[in-house]
């Protein structure tokens with residue numbers, strides 16, 4: 001009796017151990033090899049079990065898609081979808097390597113629903129799901145080495161940007177603004193929706209959100225550490241980005257989470273909200289760290305051309321000094337779309353002794369569509385802008401250098417920790433500043449003459465004279 005019982009327990013234990021082993025060897029499978037078929041219901045799990053690849057149905061849809069989601073997060077959060085636009089209507093789909101060496105998704109009739117579509121394939125490839133959430137196809141000899149990947153899902157993101165993903169900003173092939181991730185159409189439909197997020201490399205790179213081809217938000221330019229168009233508090237959440245270059249000298253953005261054990265992602269929601277999300281283990285939910293546009297003034301170009309949006313201003317919008325609303329009646333009705341226009345045309349004619357001047361607008365998110373010029377300091381930057389009659393404004397930002405704007409000034413916002421923008425206006429619009437302005441001009445001239453004719457007078461001596469007091473005062477304006 002005793003013997004019999006222990007036999008039963010023993011065989012039960014053996015059975016359990018055997019099952020656990022087989023479950024283990026199945027779940028540790030993070031590789032799809034040539035000839036292996038992944039059927040609907042089967043999954044591939046990354047080495048440390050951070051991510052799972054398999055078939056799923058989004059929301060209340062019954063269509064089947066192949067995607068990647070977080071293994072340990074109970075509310076299925078899909079970060080990548082293969083067949084976004086080609087759902088399989090039933091559970092007969094399979095994922096495997098095709099005869100051409102591509103990873104293909106087939107239905108029960110062997111029709112292709114998705115393909116990795118690589119032109120230079122290898123006859124001996126494998127696909128591996130890496131712990132970063134990246135599915136990489138490599139020659140079997142290079143398995144897991146993403147630098148040698150023939151194809152990787154990180155190069156074809158869906159609606160999520162993840163840590164360690166590279167977004168190229170400058171390369172031989174990338175010179176224009178481009179979308180990197182695109183929203184789902186609805187919670188039940190991962191096909192591409194109306195919203196996308198990407199990088200605009202012009203001037204100094206910045207993050208841009210589009211609705212169709214219209215910009216609806218931007219981060220402001222990259223200064224080597226942060227994006228300068230975000231108020232201090234919001235900018236904090238974007239620490240972790242780095243602009244780096246690869247072996248070819250191409251530049252890319254990469255995000256590294258402060259704490260790699262915490263799941264972080266940037267996602268563009270189907271309703272157009274770009275968000276930074278962090279998984280909260282305690283709450284068992286995603287925390288929204290950053291969601292833009294977070295205020296009325298963060299909405300792209302809220303106040304129109306040459307307008308400034310300010311949350312401190314109960315009217316929200318005002319014109320840059322020297323500019324007036326284009327349509328006064330609309331402007332009074334808080335319809336800002338017309339923006340502002342110059343009060344008096346620029347002269348830009350130093351030959352006849354008529355000058356334009358610059359008025360400074362402090363603490364702002366600098367306008368969109370900047371160009372950068374080589375200039376070593378603020379004065380040099382101002383000179384370059386002065387000499388180009390179509391230059392409407394300049395700014396000198398540490399980490400970026402001399403920025404100039406030749407078109408309309410759009411999307412300017414008052415922000416804490418913002419930069420100073422110098423806007424070109426006709427001397428007749430320098431208004432209360434005109435007197436000081438000419439005084440300054442005269443002062444510089446006077447100082448130059450002094451230096452020319454009395455080079456032996458040193459600065460210390462000058463300071464003791466009445467003239468120099470005046471000059472010092474002027475220099476501090």
Ligand SMILES: *[C@@H]1O[C@H](CO)[C@@H](O)[C@H](O)[C@H]1NC(C)=O
Pocket residue numbers: 090091092108109
């Ligand atoms: C697909 O699966 C359904 C059941 O889900 C089955 O009835 C049908 O015959 C299958 N079709 C093909 C083409 O395999």
Ligand SMILES: *[C@@H]1O[C@H](CO)[C@@H](O)[C@H](O)[C@H]1NC(C)=O
Pocket residue numbers: 089107108109111
């Ligand atoms: C598969 O083929 C059968 C017969 O050709 C067809 O009736 C069925 O609709 C096909 N299924 C799919 C999912 O295309």
Ligand SMILES: *[C@@H]1O[C@H](CO)[C@@H](O)[C@H](O)[C@H]1NC(C)=O
Pocket residue numbers: 115117119
């Ligand atoms: C596959 O790639 C070729 C170019 O390499 C492209 O023309 C074609 O549209 C791609 N097909 C799919 C289904 O993405």
Ligand SMILES: *[C@@H]1O[C@H](CO)[C@@H](O)[C@H](O)[C@H]1NC(C)=O
Pocket residue numbers: 124140141
């Ligand atoms: C594929 O590559 C693996 C690893 O390099 C090797 O062991 C295997 O023999 C290769 N298979 C074929 C068919 O070449």
Ligand SMILES: *[C@@H]1O[C@H](CO)[C@@H](O)[C@H](O)[C@H]1NC(C)=O
Pocket residue numbers: 048050131132260261262
């Ligand atoms: C995988 O998850 C573990 C535990 O959450 C974490 O420590 C590790 O950094 C993750 N690996 C990657 C590559 O994200």
Ligand SMILES: *[C@@H]1O[C@H](CO)[C@@H](O)[C@H](O)[C@H]1NC(C)=O
Pocket residue numbers: 185193194270271
């Ligand atoms: C996307 O755009 C279409 C066409 O303008 C519109 O009908 C639809 O409601 C938009 N969807 C969302 C989520 O904004």
Ligand SMILES: *[C@@H]1O[C@H](CO)[C@@H](O)[C@H](O)[C@H]1NC(C)=O
Pocket residue numbers: 327330335336337338339
């Ligand atoms: C707002 O003003 C523009 C002119 O700048 C006009 O075309 C548009 O119809 C106005 N919108 C509303 C809602 O009044």
